[in-house]
Amino acid sequence: MTKFVFVTGGVCSGLGKGITASSIALLLKAKGYKVFMQKFDPYMNVDPGTMSPIQHGEVFVTADGCETDLDLGHYERFIDEELNYTSNITNGKIYSSVIEKERRGDYLGATIQIVPHISNEIKNKIYEAATTSKADIVITEIGGTVGDIESSVMMESLRQFRLEQGNKNTCFVHTTLIPYLYGSNELKTKPTQNSVIELRRLGIQPDILVTRAPIDLGNSIKQKIALFGSIPEENIIEAKDVPNIYQIPLNFHNQKIEEIILNQFELKVTKSKLNDWKNLIHTVENLKDEVEIALVGKYVELEDAYLSVKEALSSSGYRYQTKVKINWVDSELLEKKDTNIKEIFKNSQGILVPGGFGSRGIEGKIIACKYARENKIPYLGICLGMQIAVIEYARNVCKLEDVSSKEFDSMCQNPVIDLMVNQKAIVNKGGTLRLGNYECKIAKNTLAHEDYQQESIFERHRHRYEFNNDYRNILEQNGLVFSGINPESNLVEIIELPKEIHPHFIASQFHPEFKSRPTKSHPLFDSFIKASIHHKKK
Numbered sequence: 001m002t003k004f005v006f007v008t009g010g011v012c013s014g015l016g017k018g019i020t021a022s023s024i025a026l027l028l029k030a031k032g033y034k035v036f037m038q039k040f041d042p043y044m045n046v047d048p049g050t051m052s053p054i055q056h057g058e059v060f061v062t063a064d065g066c067e068t069d070l071d072l073g074h075y076e077r078f079i080d081e082e083l084n085y086t087s088n089i090t091n092g093k094i095y096s097s098v099i100e101k102e103r104r105g106d107y108l109g110a111t112i113q114i115v116p117h118i119s120n121e122i123k124n125k126i127y128e129a130a131t132t133s134k135a136d137i138v139i140t141e142i143g144g145t146v147g148d149i150e151s152s153v154m155m156e157s158l159r160q161f162r163l164e165q166g167n168k169n170t171c172f173v174h175t176t177l178i179p180y181l182y183g184s185n186e187l188k189t190k191p192t193q194n195s196v197i198e199l200r201r202l203g204i205q206p207d208i209l210v211t212r213a214p215i216d217l218g219n220s221i222k223q224k225i226a227l228f229g230s231i232p233e234e235n236i237i238e239a240k241d242v243p244n245i246y247q248i249p250l251n252f253h254n255q256k257i258e259e260i261i262l263n264q265f266e267l268k269v270t271k272s273k274l275n276d277w278k279n280l281i282h283t284v285e286n287l288k289d290e291v292e293i294a295l296v297g298k299y300v301e302l303e304d305a306y307l308s309v310k311e312a313l314s315s316s317g318y319r320y321q322t323k324v325k326i327n328w329v330d331s332e333l334l335e336k337k338d339t340n341i342k343e344i345f346k347n348s349q350g351i352l353v354p355g356g357f358g359s360r361g362i363e364g365k366i367i368a369c370k371y372a373r374e375n376k377i378p379y380l381g382i383c384l385g386m387q388i389a390v391i392e393y394a395r396n397v398c399k400l401e402d403v404s405s406k407e408f409d410s411m412c413q414n415p416v417i418d419l420m421v422n423q424k425a426i427v428n429k430g431g432t433l434r435l436g437n438y439e440c441k442i443a444k445n446t447l448a449h450e451d452y453q454q455e456s457i458f459e460r461h462r463h464r465y466e467f468n469n470d471y472r473n474i475l476e477q478n479g480l481v482f483s484g485i486n487p488e489s490n491l492v493e494i495i496e497l498p499k500e501i502h503p504h505f506i507a508s509q510f511h512p513e514f515k516s517r518p519t520k521s522h523p524l525f526d527s528f529i530k531a532s533i534h535h536k537k538k
Ligand code: GLN
Pocket: 354, 355, 356, 357, 358, 382, 383, 384, 385, 407, 462, 463, 464, 465, 466
């Protein structure tokens, strides 16, 4: 029988609920239990795919092709399990499915109401995650802050869920903030007290409190929170600020959070297998060198817009005991006449152009790619970054005129990037990209083959436009290598330049960053970081 952990948040957003949920899941997995994770987002979008990354950070993509909240990236990186369509549920998804059922006549005769129809739908999504994953423990995080209008039905559903499953099968973890007041130099517990009261008003008594604070709480503060929250003192888990998020699971482990949960569930408490994670922390804390990578994008004012890329770079850095410093470059800046391009890239040993949509900042990315190619600086292009590399090569090496992608210039004479036939008829924007895992066959004696050491790989996609195969010959004749091809559709997945032309130039139509883990970095990022370290030494 599956057990359920629910992670809610109080006081304010941004306390690290996602990291708390991931840490708990990792610690339960380390005790030998099969875990699965899920996030409920209270917004009305069906998925975050149609939201600007500036609003909500990156869109994470699961292997089965779901566009999800970026917290799922944390989940996968912490627990090293593939999540799926049952892992990210939004109010938009819940409501549209209830309305669809109503139209179909599934509830004939009934008046459709928030309770029980919406609340049942929410509970069913939790049960569905349990049955499809066959996990021992499902960890569900509720987005937003307790008391929000948006999440109130979700909280009501959790109250009912506990009633159905009982206290031995459900555990409520509430994360809050203990602010520190400078001047009087003291920690304040009132916001936490009020947040617990708010949760109780919704009919939920938390079992564990995770308190975010800049310093240690000390016994008297802990006792006070325990008393007002009706929670045993040992169930107050301190989440002190740390320089690296990967340290948090070990901090929680030292406070025995997983034992408290397992005891409540009346499950066996075995010895934890945390060696890999401890080794990771040791590496992270003892990085010897530094390398700077220029990340050229148009959402650089919000680092979360490139969260998985950032994490994948750091993770590959760990492999070489190297800290990866990111030089965030606004692509539009590169387009300005008086910008000194050389100055911008002067300390960077690698240039990365990540994914993106729309025409803003495109020419700047092409300039960055050209700079990397001509100056033999390691280049990694991801999705849009591959399309950019193709356009740049067609324009500046093949000397074709009026070259672009149909996405940016629908009238261009040479659309080296174009829509696939099956995308042309699509009118809806949501959920209609080429999404999730597709196979890629890798040609031997290429950089891609050297990196993967495999002839067939599966990687995750999120894009609408493709390399236009009409231009394969001319690009090939001019030296570009097509090293990865989808065997079913013949679509181009990886391009690169031979070592005689450039020391390290590779780009993929898929997003390798979604498969990188801190303990299992990705081969394309590994070789890029390795080449950048080499470039620095030169
Ligand atoms: N905008 C491009 C496309 O739709 C690239 C998408 C991406 O980089 N994720 O094909």
